[in-house]
Amino acid sequence: MAHVDAGKTSLTERLLYAAGVIDEIGSVDDGSTQTDSLALERRRGITIKSAVVSFAIGDVTVNLIDTPGHPDFIAEVERVLSVLDGAVLVISGVEGVQAQTRVLMRTLKRLRIPTILFVNKIDRRGARTDAVLRQIAERLTPAAIPLGTARDLGTPAASFHRMYGGADVLADNDEALLAAYVADAVPEDRLRSALAAQTAAALVHPVFFGSAITGAGVDELSDGIRELLPPAKGAPDAPLSGTVFKIERGPAGEKIAYARLFTGAVRVRDKLPFRTEQEGKVTAVAAFESGAAVPRQEVRAGQIAKLWGLDDIRIGDRIGEPAPGTDAHHFAPPSLETVVIPDRPSEKGALRAALAQLAEQDPLINLRQDDLRQEIFLSLYGEVQKEVIEATLADEFGLAVTFRETTTICVERPSGAGSAVEFIAKAPNPFLATVGLRVDPAPVGSGVEFRLGISLGDMPYAFFKAVEDTVHETLRQGLHGWQVVDCTVTMTHSGYYPRQSHAHQSFDKSMSSTGADFRGLTPLVLMSALRRAGTRVCEPLHRFRLEIPADALGPVLPLLARLRAVPRTQGEGVIEGEIPAARVHELQQQLPALTRGEGVLESSFERHHEVSGPPPERERTDHNPLNRKEYLLHVERRV
Template identity: 70%
Template sequence: MHLLNLGILAHVDAGKTSLTERLLHSVGVIDEIGSVDDGSTQTDTLALERRRGITIKSAVVSFAVDDVTVNLIDTPGHPDFIAEVERVLGVLDGAVLVVSAVEGVQAQTRVLMRTLQRLRIPTLVFVNKIDRRGARGEGVLREIAERLTPAVVPMGEAVGLGTRGAGFVPGPLAVDVLADHDDDLLAAYVDGSVSYDGLHAALVAQTRQALVHPVYFGSAVTGTGVRELIAGIRELLPAADGDPEGPLSGTVFKVERGPAGEKVAYARVFSGTLRIRDRIPFGDAREEGRITAISVFDQGADARRESVPAGRIAKLWGLADIRIGDALGELRKTHGHFFAPPSLETVVVPGPAADRRALHLALTQLAEQDPLIGLRHDEVRQETSVSLYGEVQKEVIQATLADEYGLDVTFRETTPLCIERPAGTGATAEFIKKDDNPFLATVGLRVAPAPVGSGVGFRLEVELGAMPYAFFKAVEDTVRATLGQGLHGWQVTDCTVTMTHSGYWPRQSHAHQGFDKSMSTTGADFRGLTPLVLVEALRRAGSQVYEPMHRFRVEAPADTLGALLPVLAALRAVPQTTETHGDRCVLEGVVPADRVHELEQRIPGLTRGEGELEAGFDHYAPVTHGTVRERPRTDHNPLNRKEYLLNVTRRVGG
């Protein structure tokens, strides 16, 4: 029995969840097909998902096709929940990308396909809704080839488009596309000796290597084309690999809370076998936890097991401190983040009767399930901020807090989530018992710019043996934590921090007496002094605030261009290219992230409802308009030495 972990991905409303229902019905897992509109589907189990008719959390369901067991993972289609998709991609063996025959290739479709190709995940394309009015066949296939990938292999054609009787007729394979990746096949094609078996073998091999992407047409509502898609899933996508006897290695891609509030981790096992009562290391800190229960997915239901071997997906109980993204057993090389980080944030405002402690706990639990909901708590102002991808995510957080926790909240205006980068190089040092340094530590640091996208690097210009390693570690950890808030309150990135000076007082004790703290350096001295040195070095370097910018693409009637351009200018959008194709025009450019939602709302009215907008994070740009955006600090404020020392040491040096 082969295993296949399959993802279903799409732009929102392309019919992804409906296709999941049809697949489950076709293989006999469910007797009746659920409806997204009625909230009766197998994978949209949250009350909020059923109410809104969109997928918010990934869900797993299993079914068998002959000798292949498929773990099917239904993922969200709305771009606000792209983080949920990101976590799933790392555990897939193959994917089905759903495209609407009516709307065609959409913004999220392009984002998903680019990522699938970058990760070389074997992918089939299913053009859904061929029975809907306005459905297109050749037009959508042309869009896929032009806007997603030219390496598409149509598996047939759609007939009766736009009618209830629309169907899918299998057809001959595109030899030219397959021959592009196979010299032997090209030679056989030229001399006319291509056989069906050779062509089919090339299709299987190239699909499994993610070199080509077979395209099917059909309808999740009527079921046409789904039987052929199932055959393609079975024949063309690769089985999960992994040695059940090898060292344990797995990844957690989802965490939820059980009925009693316990954590339940969803994990893919890549190597080895996981058993109940096993003690396993997990996470970056290599904590250990004991597995108390295991369940696997089997024919649409969960089934308890004593163990789970390589290749399978399982739900695990007993790991109280587990987090999404944690490695189980041996650490595996990962691809890092696939999608852009959140570019917006907002302050959560509790209602008059809301318990602030309960709200903080609820938000913490939501952040466990979605680590990219970055929480930022301001003790002074008693405020909590959350990072976001968009306005729909904000509405979902609000509804989840009301439905699951009974907490009534509102939000302040959404603002851009900026970053800071050093403007130059700055350095300083403080020495033990000199000037007004109250800490028994010497720390010198230099801050310098680094390449865009490099994050934060930490280097040493002092000998590693100059003091205990724990003190160097205390400095590095504190540097990274302190850079969470720069001169203007934003996270500082793309910089290199070099330790230029170090010094400490060795452990001292009087004869026959215990340890004397007043004469001995501890890690707390380095953790206390480092923020003061670092922000002074950063102050000397200077920092520039950058705001997130989205790349946009607007396609609209050409005669509406005159109405569009002034609005784009008012939103600080900068069109970079303008093309006209017949009676349609296409504008591409960049727009500040916090103006995208307003642009989405304005497009229909400006274009008689015919305009289409694609937008997604592109880069950070220096803030050059108006005053520099400031963000309130939530730390002990090392920018104010007196205030900082009062907070940290309760004594003022000098």
């Protein structure tokens, strides 16, 4: 993992070369690397999709996932976090700790993923190790332990010399080691074992220096990966448990799922359970060995598998027994949205199908379709992602498209509690169902939780499931059109008509409740409850760090005020604070002129905050259950 252009993909090439997997090192600039396999990646020189390679270090097999560094493709990084045994965070020895580096490290620390830091580009002019180590301690972690020194910095002869140290940092987490450290020097073998144990527990973070281009320090890094990152656990004869973290399409359009297996094994022709009551038959299997995916009859625990035949599988699906922490979201969702329009109106259907296939590979694109206006909305992390989607539609699907201006995505949070109920056979309820719902605020970041305030035996489970699914679907658009988050929805009332038949045993739908009744009534009841609870519209805020010349402070502060930025701390040449996400782009555009091109801006999503003034409205793309007449005209075709 790394900030874009830190040299992560070049380091992957060097590790493959050192392991004997490839005979020649590819170049990112030439588009000849193993992991940047997409034509678009080769043209742009950046990683867009995560890629898997495998190699051996001694008796240890390493499955390496090379992830994108550009913040627009953070969703690719998120999907692999739940399948890792450890991580290598690459930092440029020239640029130092950058915005994405901090975002990634915060997440790795929060998830307690064992992490090694590799300071790259020590052969480049401007490389500095002492300054980068200070940045690491200040901005990433105070528990970083340099495992050697770099010499001849900024020259092709730059090298890394490994030595064990960090006894003082290790002693902070080990009382016996602290006693030995105070009494006398700690033997190297004691340091090595303590370092391995504390790295595996994510208590400390070893730091290596080197160059992916010259190979300096890469052998030492390889040894560090083998010695310090914990090996995979899980028995192949245990019940199957795995997670799908990537989906791609083969040459014939067939779906291919990438899955990390934690326990158990998968064989060709196995029937795999996934999601609720879903199952698929595996038609082919491949495992990653010696750099590439090799066809196999079986893939076992600890390996990464490519699976064919699972047509309904989705990213994030768990196969077999659930694995811990596989369905959590670690980064902020996209905060931007745009409308994509085909240049040729006759290609609307083809565009919809193409975007659905892209959303299959990146669910956070989050397609929203407005049938009334015949428009498709996409969620985005940034303008580069929009450019990549445009190029992909042109290259892979032959579709020319244009995008409307990008807008910011807000969310809605309930202001208080509200409830509503509609009873079966009582006006104005036209559905054969009783549904009562209560909406309550929930802690920030908790999402949406559906609860039952009644007995599960009060009616068939399928009707409860219809209500729960419809609640989640309906809350994608709240009172102001934004997704509703951080709330608990409790079902308080239920009722139905059992299946009715005539004497000749034919089913009488007009006198029997169906799932459609509950799906039709739930949005009306839920939005009535939400209207009584009220909602607050919240916009995304970014945390920013601004480095500027001292004499630029005068013109920069008024700009920050005009953009509604709130500085929290201010030091010599550095301003930190929060700014609305919608204003970040304008700050980036105006900063060079105010700082003679010397201003450096880092920003990343921090939180959602209630907007001041009238709440912004978002156009609805559903049947609008806030307008009963309009809704029933669409759903029931009658009032």
